[in-house]
Amino acid sequence: MHDRRAFLGMTGAVALAGAGEASAQGIALEPGFDRAMGDFASAQATFGRLYDIDRTIANFDAAYYGAMTRPVQAIYAEKVGWVNRVNALYLRSAVPGHPRDAELDRSRAEVAGLLGCKTQEIALSTGGTEALYALITNYRLLKAGDAVLLADVDYDEMQYAMEYLKESRGAEVVRFDLPEPMTRANILSAYDRILRDTPRAKLLLLTHLSNRNGLVPPVREIVAMAKARGVDVILDSAQTVGHLDFTVADTGADFIGFSLHKWLAAPLGNGGIYIREGRLGDIAPYLGNRIHDESDIRARVPTGTADIAARLTIPAAVAMHRAIGPKRKLAHLRALRDHWIAGVREVKGLQLMLPDEPDNHGSVSAFRLPGQRDWAQAQAVQKLFLDKYRLLVVAKRGLASGPVLRVTPALFNTTAELDRLIAAIQAERGLFA
Template identity: 70%
Template structure:
């Protein structure tokens, strides 16, 4: 959008948008935002959506690393008293998306049940929510009727795993140490509820692509009654990105279905369901896409939807409707209505540029921390097996309690949030996840803190 278009918006009195001295659009401060909250009831849902599309940044294609990080950081209003390296938990909304969410919250509060009962003229509930399903489907290369919105990646994946119909007593289900804790618990539940046999294995270190493929091939060959494999697209423990497409194809060749945990992948990296090949995918939208908290979705390929049972016998939607596979309670509808704005924001930034910048932030601190004597980095430097997330281990750090102690020390002494993670066969780690709002200066602080604490457990 041109600067003149932004000026036109301001002249028209569009709330929360202003023009800086440089001609760059920005959102107003918190006081001004609260002042405009009284205007929200006057907005129609359509005008809020239109405003969301207009309130997106324009980024030059030829920005270098330093200039790009400055522009990306300026999109956010985040507290920096403690430097947040925990983007794998929850992705902060940009100023623009947050403003849309606030406006839609005001709109929802004004119309409340009349909207939920589809009584607001021109804004039937399901049709408005379908705009969010459409946006998500377009983002990942799916069809809208292959998408159902969920309360986050964990809820989405529980819905897929616990309701996976084909598994019978005596069938085997497989997962490994890099998989997310709660998804491991869901796989264990298939043993309690269906009599399935749970097969657990650990990926050999180093986590090279060759080692990973060999490990999955071996476990599939050694488990002839395998029916289901849990595969994590990006590990929340150490950031590993395994060769997903190859593993999915390998599993299918053995007659094994894959439920793909893409909670850390959607919104972080280029993502297309046909290229990946998995029939069942659960993911978050409030992590890397940075939609409002409590948003996620499931993807089920249309031809396979009968293989995921309705949620606890849900009959609110027809059995052939994917939405029957997700709980249908009252949720934060404003959050769900904001999803298209988050998708549009990502499209404006560009997913390839976004992923490249996140990896550049990761490479920046890893290259410097790798020179610190005794500090162990968790992933080998193969370009395709990591993204933004990575992890390190201090010398002598062997227990979960020590990792949690180190996390507390980084917060209290250095004002840096890194996260203790257990669960890997090799031991606990400290996870570092830069976000688009982090800077190289903050990463320099992290490297200095790692250097200062290298002797903590020696």
Template identity: 55%
Template sequence: MTNNSPALSIIDRRTLLWGAAALPLASPALAQSHDGSKTGPYTELYDIDRTIVSLDAAYYGAMTRATHAYYRQNTDWVNSHHSVFLRSALAGPTRDERLQPATDDVAKLIGASPAEVALCAGGTEALYGLIVNYTPLKPGDTIAMADVDYDEMQYAMEHLEATRDVILKRVAIPEPSTTGNILEAYERLFNETPRLRMLLLTHVSNRNGLVMPVADIAKMAKSRGIDIILDAAQSVGLMPVDVDAMDIDFMGFSLHKWVAAPLGTGGVYIREGRKNDIAPWLGNRIRDQDDVRARVPTGTIDFAAKLTVPHAVAQHYEIGPDRKLTYLRGLRDYWVERVRDIRGLEIVQPNDRDRYAVIGAFRLPGQTTIEQAREVQKRFVERHGVLVVAKAGLASGPVMRVTPALFNTPEDLNRLVAAIRVERSLFV
């Protein structure tokens, strides 16, 4: 490879997707019409172990074969040039110039400018920085979060309460979670909490897949002077995310889930003009204080992963965001429709199509504790070769989370359905 490799090279479209641009558009009627094939329109894009059916894409979506090959190429290149690259001693572009395309492409992905985006090690890191370093709070102010929010982001909110002399208010999102009752819950929170200053809001819940009406909630919040910190870890790359359309000033997100970039990639967004409301990460002075990159750690990172981000973003667009969402929603509908008739089984998700995407969740009859949910997870893996995930935290109780990926097929979901039917009497 030349000294200009790999970040500034043009991606060879012939190797990008193996012709995936011509893949068939998945039918919205997948759940009703598909024959349960062992292959799908995207299975050939992946080299993964299929011993266990993994339905946990909400944790890690896995790189495609092409992106993984590009990541290995970048890893070899970084290792070959080691500190000479890191110190910008190579001829040609500097280290930061080679990394800049990743920020540029991610900024376009969310409708932001590059100066408003800093890449980091994932959504959790991004959101910790936004929450813990949020500066406008005064003693006696209130902050709020909901039961559908991610565990570690709740820990960050609890840290604010413990260290900043503010009051933390918790909201239980009503079930069934219709658009109307979600907005009523937030309007009630806003009306009853005159000193509410900041709200943690999750775009797509990692617990049950609930998709929040972000733009509507943001409009209500802004009219009252309430800031929103948006957790978009489960939405960027899965569904349209536009910071202007949602009117969001602060957002943290992952890239290793639905964008299918390497592990340890994500980003923080801070709207221009609001950077001073997020303090630099632990007093970070490596960057100019007005630089958004001062709001994330600046240690030695996986540079190969960051160099690979443009390839992953390009492949995301090549496959087609609408195609991805249509196919994934079809897989979600496929398994849900095949277990609805099981007496006592709860599908812990709204029926309103605007309020879900691909993440789903269920409870077996009689399943009420997290210990029982963990037993379900263990039995599904050991007895049926299917990975679903026990998730606590919802006010209504623990659930089993199901998250198909692009590499999953209807046959994979048939194994899930069979496992549910076998284990449905486990706790009754």
């Protein structure tokens, strides 16, 4: 329970960071918020009051979409109403005092500040999937016969994007599986081996936090390993912005695609790309996009009409994230994850998908019931837990070792809800045994 102890030890060590920014964004946290964070049970209750959540089903699917807090939701509703009233006047920058591009650039700047980079290195998109498609399919340095690398832990659609490079560019797609147990040593060895054994490798897809089993690999070391062999890395950070506490410098990556509507909990339809300064020319404009100049990163993403109100709400989501405190937020998420893991660890035959190593996970983890082997069984467990126990866990396939049930607590979840999950796993341990 290391992370739970770390969480409990944060009282007084983590101030209400960004309070001035939060206030400026209309973000108000309840009096005594900091003091409540010193006790795990009190923190759960305090976080719970930040959300308007339907609890008829215990929702453990935060990896899909991060619900907005009440303050951010209120600001978004206000933005929706305002944009609807001024409609095309705003889109044409005809509303006095509200230049459209300058206000959207503020959202870009807030994301850049969060990731420790420059505003001109960030472009907004409708989500992580769109962002990563844009980076992968428009990577310019690939020649016919070059190899591109992807692993079993990588997200389905990003694997599809890498496969498209075979059809469109004549690339060789090389797949490999990460060995289990997925220890740091095993992961580094697997990436070293595939890079060594694929001399024509040019591009590597690397997932910052796997949506399948929650694995957080040693990203910086893998990126450095790839660069040493002349291999570029596109980092899939869809599950990490607002979840793990990191900057782009921490990763070493030159190209990153990410979501903002998952763990940062901005409104749905928000994500973005990062391209390190000096590398912009290595990603082609999106389908020949000339709405923006080729020297502008915004040419690298689709430029159709987006949910402007959602994008204008990004600064409020960043302010909320800072007000809660990135380190405190991560510690609480890990404590929730550790709670259910500890409760089922002794179930005979149950498979937990990550070894006990520091910093190899956030909130996301996964399990298999004893004897569970195939996709049909995983789907059956998801349905059983939903219908019988009113719990949402998610069947995921793609790992070489077989399908799993993913569990992703959010800040609004409680240990009481997780105890229901523990009881369900224990009750159904003989389902396939």
